[in-house]
Amino acid sequence: MKKLINKVENVVRESLEGMALAHSDLIRVHFDPTFVYRADAPVANKVAVISGGGSGHEPMHGGFVGVGMLDAACPGEVFTSPTPDQMLEAARTVNSGAGVLYIVKNYTGDVMNFEMAAELAASEGIPVQNILIDDDVAVKDSLYTAGRRGVGTTVLAEKIVGAAAEEGRDLKALADLCRRVNINGRSMGMALTSCTVPAKGSPTFELGDDEMEIGIGIHGEPGRERMKLKSADEITEMLALAIIEDDAYTRTVREFDLDKGTWVDVELTDPPFQPGDNVLAFVNSMGGTPVSELYIVYRKLHEICEKKGLRIVRNLVGAYITSLEMQGVSITLLRMDDEMIRLWDAPVNTPALRWGPGSTAALSKPLA
């Protein structure tokens, strides 16, 4: 195993310590339980947006804590959902009284842990909502599976919902917006190489020199299918068409009903893409793929979108939701309405995403 790490047990902690030192103007890190939070939290009258998940997907989620995005992030061990005590303590820390929105990627572990956290937070009188992100079209049905995984759309939802929270929107409005982003986003990913979980010390799967995995998630797991390696254009076409031609997707998700104080089943349907749609195109490195290759993918994706009548109005190209050092790419297309575009463009100042007035170069903690 070749990694820039010290003791395997300390990987998550030391990485967070380094991030806190590098971005002391924006974030703080709390340990035992572990969470990253905005340096200026709680922000008065603002709903707190919290996300979290296993580590190994950096910069997600800790790198998105800051102005205009997340109030807190709860990192678990590598590829392991965090625990309810982290989520609860994060909520207590960043809740201004306006409540907390948990953005949850749809994995059995994440869902169950965040549900328990929400129950605990609600029992303490913190207004709370859990919204799921389940956008991975590689998972075909929700009847015979745990449902679509939450992948690239998570990053986009955190930005858009974070901007709306910054504007002072209330918890219900933010939950609606987050759900809207989710049902309009679709993703699919592939791997050229496996990755190595530090605690395991060897690659999660073995791939031949001329093989790739299609339809992977973000936990270093094998995908739906193993194939012979293809060209970037062919790979892009495979991913993009799976996304663009995906049918309406309907599933039932559990959401917390604030008024009743119980879990309710909500049926959601993703409307398929249509010619004329405005989309954000997100080409994401799985961690080890350089940006030069991402642009080769973006080039083809642009061509395909044009052919299909989708207008790419915004884009994001880089390593934002990763699987450690895995080589590979995921594509996310998000149908955007004008409000979503405006919120996407709104200023953001986090370790990993920054633009607009108020965004700054990274400051460091001065000497004590």
Place this chain on the structure above:
Amino acid sequence: MKKLINKVENVVRESLEGMALAHSDLIRVHFDPTFVYRADAPVANKVAVISGGGSGHEPMHGGFVGVGMLDAACPGEVFTSPTPDQMLEAARTVNSGAGVLYIVKNYTGDVMNFEMAAELAASEGIPVQNILIDDDVAVKDSLYTAGRRGVGTTVLAEKIVGAAAEEGRDLKALADLCRRVNINGRSMGMALTSCTVPAKGSPTFELGDDEMEIGIGIHGEPGRERMKLKSADEITEMLALAIIEDDAYTRTVREFDLDKGTWVDVELTDPPFQPGDNVLAFVNSMGGTPVSELYIVYRKLHEICEKKGLRIVRNLVGAYITSLEMQGVSITLLRMDDEMIRLWDAPVNTPALRWGPGSTAALSKPLA
């Protein structure tokens, strides 16, 4: 070879085409000869800052073209210096009349090609200056070598000089500033893995599972020394101490004398670091190392700088000057005076670096 590419011959071109499509608000790409330039070039009364070098170091340099940084970048083939015709045509395109500063990394090929370009530009009446970046402390002397390589400080110089150019500083002042950044910056890098040049198709060097290369450049070449793999803390200490304890470094460089119209030898000396210095700490991924590991390195670097009395006032952590998909890290420390800090903080809006007023989310070329 596992890469997201199509034909090996088209790697550079297709990647640039993708970048142009993703960042049509900021940049344009010209082919035959190849260069990337600001969408709004030439900017009236502004000195144009141009850099360039082999491809494979993305996002450098093309990703740094935009407001507050470079006016143009000339990408060569992978790891191969670009040619004088590219540099000349770029200069003609972005020169507003105020002249052109070429920022050149110190490699024999880059130096010779940029010298020929400067001669050609000068002969056309374009005021021109070449300033070298030679900051790699892994190269010990300049008597028996081609001199120190230009590595991490290049990124910092492009940002700082670009901001000063945006403020309207003249060519001579910018050349002075660029020289000042260079003599105050020092870097060193290491590799956990080799990388594969697409046209070659196999790794440049073979490294055992428990080996690493120390003192590498950015062209996938082996370094000064091969060692047994060490922990992140030990590696960081090795690199950081080589940088911090580096003696005064004196060498003679060739610069173009605008008044005489000839090349003159200039002797430059890097002053060693001193306790109390304000520094920018730059922890850079060689391409395949995830940001989580960079923060582990940053954590230790912060500790070492504190111990040595260096105050980290700014930092940059990410993949900015890379060697394709190589895993590894380089560290750059730049001694900053107040003016340099102010220029570092100034707004920038490029594909790869963006902050401050005027910086924006990535827009895409709308459908024709």
Place this chain on the structure above:
Amino acid sequence: MTLTKTDVLAWLKRVAEVIAENKEYLTQLDAAIGDADHGINMDRGFQRVMSQLPTVEDKDIGTILKTTGMALLSSVGGAGGPLYGTFFMRMGMAVAGKEELSPEEVLTMLKAGLDGVVQRGKAEVGDKTMVDTLTPAIRTLEDALAAGHQFDDALDRMVAAAEEGMKATIPLVARKGRASYLGQRSAGHQDPGATSSYLILATLRDTFKSRE
């Protein structure tokens, strides 16, 4: 023939050891159809349990099991954390205040734990999860006690059913949890959670039978 507090403590300690011994194995199973962390997570969790048990060793069995569940919940993470956390917490609630348990109380305890797992995870037998081990095992224990078998004999039968249930996950296509993403590719691999559940139940039997 009762399960004493000492037995319960011995069981938990032995589970911690068994999980540690099988850490690699469970992780390998999870690598095949999941994300290669089940053994690592369970081991971290039971280490946490071991560090917290001393504070409740002189409390009742209910408190000991609830503490175990809370320790797992706040240290395992993933799917395993809430499920095993719930399993032990519910068991603890079912035997609150007790210092020793009759065979029937052991059965009640295990059934409460399983109910919690099913409520939380909504898995059914055949979904290729820990439920495939727990459900037939606990049903077999119930039947054996009802048929008048000795407690240690009934435990043997429970463990045999647990093993069968665990092995029965091999040909299954997963419908719950992370393995379900693999579709047909999940067939041919034994489920890691079903395996850790088997280890936990087998250890209960072993501890009980090996006591002096």
Place this chain on the structure above:
Amino acid sequence: MTLTKTDVLAWLKRVAEVIAENKEYLTQLDAAIGDADHGINMDRGFQRVMSQLPTVEDKDIGTILKTTGMALLSSVGGAGGPLYGTFFMRMGMAVAGKEELSPEEVLTMLKAGLDGVVQRGKAEVGDKTMVDTLTPAIRTLEDALAAGHQFDDALDRMVAAAEEGMKATIPLVARKGRASYLGQRSAGHQDPGATSSYLILATLRDTFKSRE
């Protein structure tokens, strides 16, 4: 015994072929002590030369060589581009307007090319560069012609010296170019640029000797 324009064109075409045949080899040499691109770069350059030669085939030798140099300069890149670009451009300037070259003119031409390389790159013999091939080779040609040897014999001697110079780079520690970064680690490897220079000179001899 003159080198005609036809010979020069045949030489350049044959160099393009030889470089293509040795593309992998030159790149491997560069992988050992450089950045693994010398063969790729030179091949790209001579392909460009081949695509441009048709436009100047009916011009004089000087124009043909200058065009070759400019094509190399704008397509090879790296260190090789300006050096070989200069080499051919300076040769072209030295024989401007000529349709055929006497042995002495060939010598003058090569010396002008070498002077350009040394001015541009500032390397000396022993620095482990192409100059280690070019300098002894061209000096040997000069000596051989001065000693009255036949042109083809003199060319043989030149190529022998080129080969010796090329091989002499093996034990050297590089002091110029990218290989110099390796310090002692550069010893034991033959310099790629010295090798391509050998190929260019050997091809000149071969073309001249094999003409009808």
